[in-house]
Amino acid sequence: MDMTINVQLLFSGLAMGSIYALIALGIVIIYRAADVVNFAQGELVMLPAFIAVFLLDTMGLPAVAVYPLVIICMGLVGFIFEKVAYYPLRNRSFLPVIISTIGVSIFLKNGAQYVFGALPQVMPRPTDVEVLVLGGVIIDPQYIIIIVSTSLLLVAQHFFFERTMLGKMMQATAQDKDAARLMGIPIARMIAITFIFSTILASVAGLLVGPLFYVTKEMGGMAGLKGFCGAIIGGFGSVTGAILGSVFLGVIEVYLAFYVSSAYRDAFAFIIMILVLLFRPQGILGERIAQKA
Amino acid sequence: MFKSVFQIFVMAAALCLPLSATAANPVLVGMNTPVTGASAGEAVYFTKAAKLAEKHANDAGVNIKLIIQDNQSTNPGALQALNKSIEQDKVFAVLGPIKSTQVLAISDRVKQAEIPTLIGGTNVNLTHQGNPWFFRCRPDDxxxxxxxxxxxxxxxxxxxxxxxxxxxxxxxxxxxxxxxxxxxxxxxxxxxxxxxxxxxxxxxxxxxxxxxxxxxxxxxxxxxxxxxxxxxxxxxxxxxxxxxxxxxxxxxxxxxxxxxxxxxxxxxxDAIPDGTREYRDYAQAYMKEYGEEMDAWAAWNYDALMILAKAIKEVGPDRAKVRKAILGLRDYQGVLGTYSFTDNGDGRHSAxxxxxxxxxxxxxxxxxxxxx
Incomplete structure (x- = not known):
């Protein structure tokens, strides 16, 4: 088969995989810290894209100002989200919290339509370059931006968790709440920070795919599910696993769509997830099946 | 003497009332359109087109009133919206959905209620299933x-x-x-x-x-x-x-x-851009009303409602007669082109x-x- 086609597919797969990875990470770090799965993660990708379009187009602010502003706004959204959807239910089982995140997801979707209208909107691209041609391979520059930004963010995140006090406190909270509490770590605050952090990851994903997808209230739905799939394939609960699983999913999906059948592209993602659950329930990198400490 | 003349006048007026749609008694038309849900974007243009037709029909002396019901972009939603139009709003006719699956979903109910329904769904079969109340205002697939x-x-x-x-x-x-x-x-x-x-x-x-x-x-x-x-x-x-x-x-x-x-x-x-006088008139009226360019894809809503209004004007608000009038329409110049209905209810034959x-x-x- 033609090599250039394969390379083109690889880039498109890596870019989609990077987006899934950002979403998967957001889901996993909340799961680790608070033992709940956040089903509104996809909508937290959609909201920042709408805010960015509003600030860029309607307010006419420059992109340099808009991106940080959106991330700050979304940090605030993450904080409110934790206080409204998680905190009051923190002592209940995981089910009420999951339902409450689904509620938030529906609220955000319909709220976005109410505030921003039903029409899809265009988010301006950060670069005017339309295509990059590298040795006969044609690549959307936005793919490169996505892949590079995601990689940088992941490196930064690694340093944050391993090298800073706050990161270590968050890790300790995720690993063992009781021990962390005994060490004098304010658990509730750490969980709130985790929600903010997770929302910021989702908003970076939103800002990155906005120019690629067009901004609609539905844009986060499928990406959110794929991120969840990626996290399961990689090993639910593992940060590295979530990244690897999502990138693997993004790439394999594109190749299967090309070589097998494009109609079942989404189905492949879920079939792979089911196969992983059947034959390697802990995922590629997951901890052993035993409950995490 | 004066009193009896007055009585006769009142009686005559009362007799005329059900036939002529007066301001107090407009002919109600239900609109089955996706205000929310996946295709919510479309309804923005659809309702604008339909509202413009409502206005123009009223200007032309046919008093119709559009009552919008949200079909939520889903099949059950379309049926629900239709039932609301029939039971609650008691409409005379319906401006139906554009999605073929939603048209299929409401087909039986339309047939049962015998409500003239103007549709935009383009699946060929929609007008070949023995439902005499569907009138398709777009060329089929x-x-x-x-x-x-x-x-x-x-x-x-x-x-x-x-x-x-x-x-x-x-x-x-x-x-x-x-x-x-x-x-x-x-x-x-x-x-x-x-x-x-x-x-x-x-x-x-x-x-x-x-x-x-x-x-x-x-x-x-x-x-x-x-x-x-x-x-x-x-x-x-x-x-x-x-x-x-x-x-x-x-x-x-x-x-x-x-x-x-x-x-x-x-x-x-569907339409020839700037091709006909009707198209240009519509584009102008649309610009004047909403301050934006018309959307040709949504304009079938306008044509459909105007066709209905024309039929009502000719034969009055009687469903069987309106059906005959629409099917009898030949070379009607709409915004999108020429409409001539076949017996199974297909209006358009060119693109x-x-x-x-x-x-x-x-x-x-x-x-x-x-x-x-």
Whole structure:
């Protein structure tokens, strides 16, 4: 088969995989810290894209100002989200919290339509370059931006968790709440920070795919599910696993769509997830099946 | 003496009331449209078009009142909205949905309630299932496909076609028709690719069509964002084949999203842009009313309602008579073209090919075909 086609597919797969990875990470770090799965993660990708379009187009602010502003706004959204959807239910089982995140997801979707209208909107691209041609391979520059930004963010995140006090406190909270509490770590605050952090990851994903997808209230739905799939394939609960699983999913999906059948592209993602659950329930990198400490 | 004259006058007035729709008693028309849900964007334009028709009909002395019911972009929603229109609003007629599956979902109820329903769904079968109350105000898919294939054969003079389509009922139905009718025009279908609605990456499909040696791709897409993303990737990949799309490829929504990427795209269109006096009058009135450009894709709502108003004006608000009047309509000049209804309720029999230039669809050729 033609090599250039394969390379083109690889880039498109890596870019989609990077987006899934950002979403998967957001889901996993909340799961680790608070033992709940956040089903509104996809909508937290959609909201920042709408805010960015509003600030860029309607307010006419420059992109340099808009991106940080959106991330700050979304940090605030993450904080409110934790206080409204998680905190009051923190002592209940995981089910009420999951339902409450689904509620938030529906609220955000319909709220976005109410505030921003039903029409899809265009988010301006950060670069005017339309295509990059590298040795006969044609690549959307936005793919490169996505892949590079995601990689940088992941490196930064690694340093944050391993090298800073706050990161270590968050890790300790995720690993063992009781021990962390005994060490004098304010658990509730750490969980709130985790929600903010997770929302910021989702908003970076939103800002990155906005120019690629067009901004609609539905844009986060499928990406959110794929991120969840990626996290399961990689090993639910593992940060590295979530990244690897999502990138693997993004790439394999594109190749299967090309070589097998494009109609079942989404189905492949879920079939792979089911196969992983059947034959390697802990995922590629997951901890052993035993409950995490 | 004076009193009895007055009595007679009152009685006469009372007798006339049910027949002539007066200001106090307008003819109610239910509108079954996606205000919320996946296709909520469409309803923005649909209701604008319908509201304009309501206004123009009232100006012309036919007092109709539009009552909008949200079908939530789903089949159960369409049925629910119809029931609301019938039971709660007690409407005389219905301006139905544009999605074929939703039209199918309401078919039985429409037939049972005997309510004249003007539809925009283009699946061929909708008007061939013995429902006498459906009146289709858009060319059906077989006409659209015939027009595309005829144009490829006679004007583009190409042979190898590839199809890319949405895996929903509309896209699959269109692609099936292309596959079935292509041999009639001496065309070879070299590759068929599909995607699920809201897919965001078409690289695999577009490259696979290239690998199969496609000369022209027929894109049967439903959702405008999908079509816009696809057009951008088509342009980015610099593909060697031509792009000929279904009507959604050249509607305002797609063009404003796709921007430069849509330049040079060919598409089938219901209407001839700027082709007729009716089209220009409508565009002008629309601009005056809403301060924005009209959307040709939504204009069938206007035509449908005006056809209904014309029938009501001629025969009064009597459903059986209105049905006869609509079916008897010949060469009615609407915004989108000429309407002549067949006995099974199909109004349109032509479509045209447009090319996108500077962000606007420009007429290439009007193609008229006989329905199957």
């Amino acid at each position: 077989s006409i659209v496909v015939h027009v595309m294939l005829k144009y490829i054969r006679e004007d583009m003079k190409l042979n190898k076609i590839g199809v890319l389509h949405d895996a929903d009922a509309f896209g699959t139905g269109g692609a099936d028709l292309v596959a079935r009718l292509a041999p009639q025009y001496g065309l070879t279908l070299v590759k068929r690719e599909k995607y699920t609605t809201k897919d965001k990456d078409y690289t695999a499909q577009l490259l696979s069509l290239k690998a199969a040696g496609t000369e022209v791709m027929i894109h049967y897409g439903t959702n405008v964002e999908d079509v816009a993303v696809c057009q951008r990737q088509f342009r980015q990949l610099g593909l060697p084949y031509k792009y000929l799309g279904s009507p959604s490829s050249a509607v305002n929504d797609t063009l404003s999203l796709a921007g430069k990427a849509a330049e040079g795209v060919l598409a089938v269109a 045209c090919i447009v090319e996108v230039k500077n962000g606007h669809p420009v007429l290439k050729k009007v193609v008229t075909v006989s329905a199957e």
